[in-house]
Amino acid sequence: MDLDGITRLYGEYIDSYRDRTGTLPPMMELKRIHTQKVVEVARLIIEGEVFTPEERDKALQAAMLxxxxxxxxxxxYGTFNDAKSVDHAVLSHDIVCEKGWTADEDILAAILYHNRRDLPDGMSPLREKICHLVRDADKLDIFRVLEDQLAANPNLSQDAFWGLQPGEPSPLVVDAILNRKPVDYGLIRTLADFILIQVGWLRNDLYFATTRRLASARGHLEFRRRLLESFTSSPLLDPFFDSIA
Ligand SMILES: [Fe+2]
Structure with a gap:
């Protein structure tokens, strides 16, 4: 199926979650918008890189789904917290298979692995490229989501952020991110920890040069530095920002 066909079927699928007045629950609406933005960002990254038409098509379908x-x-489950519910990438992969939207193994891999800390070894270069594209586009829009939510809830102490409170970063989280080790999400205790995960992505985990350029042009790292500085002056933060100080 082509991208237009997938877009239509997937739109109908999302519509099935609307209530009688045609409204999606707010958390689902957030994901609907996120999906649109991830596809938009994916297009921008593809434009800045070298993608064949086949790669482009697979990448955009994977971004959509x-x-x-x-x-x-x-x-x-009423939550986006995978640790408390289900690995949403596995669920996404299974739903896409079950619905028959695609059987393309490159697209399915990009869906399945989009939230993993690292990609498995041994993938074909094409599959790896599609995976990286989705992961980059997803991260870039997650940066926007945090900034939009802050704009809507500027008072950090109002419990708006996943129940996390402003506070000092946790040494174990800092150590894991600086050493590029997987972060045990159970260790995340404060808003600083949560923001540092994204700082780690910005510093280490954006694959395409175009993604890094877009992140820089949008000021995402600088935004997080100012945000962290607004509620903590922990010296643990210094190594994260030394290069942009
Ligand atoms: Fe996701």
Whole structure:
């Protein structure tokens, strides 16, 4: 199926979660918008890089479907917290297979692995490229989501951020991110920890030069530095920002 066909079927799928007035629950609406933005960002990254038409098509389909499981995750568990519910990438992969939207193994891999700390070894260069594209586009829009939510809830102490409170970063989280080790999400205790995960992505985990350029032009790292400085002056933060100080 081509991208237009997938877009139509996936739109109908999302519509099935609307209530009688045609409204999506707010958390689902957030993911619907996120999906649109991830596809937009994916197009921007592709334009700045070298993609064949085949690679482009697969990448955009994967970007469209990468969070297919989020709607069912919210419906069943009422949370986006995978640790407390289900690995939403696995659920997305399974729903895409079950619906028959695609059987393309490159697209399915990009959906399945979009939230993993690292990609598995041994993938073909094409598959790896599609995976990286989705992961980059997803991260870039997650940066926007945090900034939009802050704009809507500027008072950090109002419990708006996943129940996390402003506070000092946790040494174990800092150590893991600086040493590029997987972060045990159970260690995340404060808003600083949560923001540092994204700082780690910005510093280490954006694959394409175009993604890094877009992140820089949008000021995402600088935004997080100012945000952290607004509620902590922990010296643990210094190594994260030494290069942009
Ligand atoms: Fe996701």
């Amino acid at each position: 990468h969070d297919a499981g989020r709607f069912e995750q919210i419906k069943r």
